[in-house]
Amino acid sequence: MSQDRVVAKLQALVRIATVSDRDPAQVDRAAFDDLLAELERQFPLLHDRLELTRVATHGLLFHWSGRAQERPVVLMGHLDVVPVDDTAPWRHPAFGGDIVDGELWGRGTLDDKGCVVGICEAVERLLEQDFTPAQDVWLSFGCDEEVSGGAARMAVEELERRGVRPWFVLDEGGAVAHGAFPGVKPPVAVIGVTEKGVTSLLLTAQGRGGHASTPARNGPTARIARAINRLEKAPFPSSLPAPTRELMTRLAPHAPVALRPLMGNAERLAPLLTRALVAAGPESAAMTRTTLAATTLSGSPALNVIASRATAGLNLRILVGDSVDGVIAHVRKTIRDKTIDIEVVEANEPSPLSPYDGDEAFDLLAATIAADFPDAVVSPYVMMAATDSRFFTGICERVYRFAPFRMSKAQREAIHSYDERIGVDDFVAGVDWYQHLIEGLDHRTEPA
Ligand SMILES: [Zn+2]
16 A cells, blocks of 8 residues: 555656756746645655755755754755657656556656655655654755756755754665676665766867868867877776775675686785776776766868867766866876867866765665665765765765665666666665665664
């Protein structure tokens, strides 16, 4: 019964197309209004008993008073979704919320309405039992995670204003990932302990331009092309960040026999393992270093005109250990061309590393995962994508990224793509997990 109830709630939310957009004029505000109204209908006790602060246009920050305030916890999710490409071959409608063969289909099921409903339902159930958490619990739901994270930033400001220093923050990110590592049978429950910093640069070369019949050497377009080539030939140095070494070590006993000695000695054999990961392909190479991709390009607008200005956009994902200043210096040095101007379009440092070795908060997450997903190997890891939780690193030392859902490789690949869907049973298990986590806060504060 209660299982059907929570599944119907997620279906209803998926059917409301809350697509965010960098341009506020393109956002369907009525959809976001509908979503908030639906949430209020679905979770009456939560809305009645928790204090709500609205942030940005449709962001929500709930405060649930606990028996103590020393170690407040923030549980996060986001209400917006990425757009749906109309030409993508969805097998079931992107905003249909259909259940087919035990899976609930639609944009936002995994990213990230599943987390939002999971957190809210766990709280609602506990309120039905007149449960009071051992510590203050805050729920922070952004409305623009996929474009700017402005709402999360404002939630952080609000917490700062109130003098709240969270004990830990939990946002989306990792999952109980099935089939994540070739040859490793058990699922891996990965908890993100840092995320790469997204930084974008614009390279601009200027020149005389002119008629295409009388080209001069080294025009703006050629210089931009040379710069891109030089960057491609000089990748950032690779290394194995500590959480990746930890992940390898924990996976080793489950890996194919031939790989066990290498992975099991990740600390000692880090250079060798790093080379192996770089060689294994772009995905695993990205785990070992800052990456750079030339994305947007512009030159002459006409076939018979030489560009007087050419540009290249560079998208960088900075690995923990590197910095924005460091990568800009690398780009400048590598392109070896003083005539090219480098403009910083957006700059985000990698998130600081949250503790995981012998840390009480991390151990609470790990123990709750181990209890609910006994088949999974739990490990910290470095997240490649960005989440709203990065804004919380300014007020909290422990920022963890984990969604308590089993996800197959195909499901993970569907995020931001097509055929996004979540297993119904997996979703229900995730709701229970959030409840167990909140109940588990209790234990931790009981006198020893
Ligand atoms: Zn997300």
